[in-house]
Amino acid sequence: MKKITTVAVLLMLCACGRLQGQTDTQPLNPGDIVPDVPLQLVNFPQQQERLSYFTDELVILEFWSPHCLACAHMVALLDSLQQQFDTRIRILPVSSIQTTLSASDIKQFIKGYKQRIPGGFSLPSVVEDSILSKLFPFAGVPQFIWIRNGIFKLRTDDVTTQYIQDVLHDKTSDIKTAPTRTYYNIDTRLEDFTAGAMNAATAYHLFKGEIRELYPATGFVKDTINGNRIVAVNSSAGGLFALAFDAPVPLYSNRIINQTGEARLFDDLVFSDSTFNGPFYNYEFTGNAGFAALRKQMQYDLCHYFKIRASVEKQVVNSYVLTVTDTSLLKTSGNIEGNSLYEPITGDRVMYNQPVSVLVQRLNRLYKLPVLDETHLAANIDLRLPNDLLDVAAVNAMLSKQGLLLTKAPRPVEMFVLSAATGCTK
Known part of the structure; x- marks a missing residue:
């Protein structure tokens, strides 16, 4: 398995607000008025429009890419939600220039999708965007921006019928919003992001609980300050074991022999259609040794912490x-x-x-x-x-x-x- 040497980023939020009418594109906060930005469109009668053209009560922007498997799978759901709520909402997929995809790339994907699924992909799509992605910065897709009556309401990683109903009725307190996160600096220790800092001399750090301020990331990094480092940020238990034992990720259920009686703990290891919602863990071990030695230490730490032994065996x-x-x-x-x-x-x-x-x-x-x-x-x-x-x-x-x-x-x-x-x- 190829190991990463930099931290992998999944999601990003930035914050500070601007009012409608201003020409700069500083990131917006929930509660800010959304500027009336120009849009380049495909799969729509007009190729150019402004955001204000879509006068629906609720506009949902979906930052997406056809190369994102989860995004491609959501097309049918978004089509059905648009039909269900009709003129009360407008769902707009947005392809940003930071994904390096052109308008013709998106047109080709939509054309192929409609050939496979007649009547599919009914949504107008914003292409080659350079403004919305600055107003609502992101580093992973899909990401949904909810705009009600011209006001930025919230940001989520998902969209459901219940979410739409809640936003339309101003009941957003129970919606799981996408957290505000920062990049993990590999030249700092994970303890800097915990409520209680650990002793700097501690050989390794393993502590339960998600650090919502950080992007999920796993891998081996060369740390010029502290030596080689093995890191897992906001990882599942399964992800920790896969990293320590050099198991391919994602795994398939037909490759796992689980004799622990703790199936739930390793649900996320399986390459399935379901979503894993935790628990999440953070692990860090730094030492002046090779990565193989770091992996051995991590295997021991996991065995000691979870009381579970793992191995990769050819059978x-x-x-x-x-x-x-x-x-x-x-x-x-x-x-x-x-x-x-x-x-x-x-x-x-x-x-x-x-x-x-x-x-x-x-x-x-x-x-x-x-x-x-x-x-x-x-x-x-x-x-x-x-x-x-x-x-x-x-x-x-x-x-x-x-x-x-x-x-x-x-x-x-x-x-x-x-x-x-x-x-x-x-």
């Missing part, structure tokens, strides 16, 4: 193996990219101009046996698949007509094994 297990039967049938039309392997649709599912790994990832999320790619395909392909991907026979029937085959066979697979610890050793 021969029954698997589904994907192979090529006829290369002449493997083709792609090119240009349009995308797939409908995740969307709630009727009819066949499709992949357009996608690597075969997209299919393998989806099947691993669904199947109890590991799905292994032995196709050795480097080029992208087009595929048509049955709606019910859990029907292996139906999947195989369609794959066989397209030069692929899924067979059950024993294979050596690296499994992530978790067991209760009776003692911990370094």
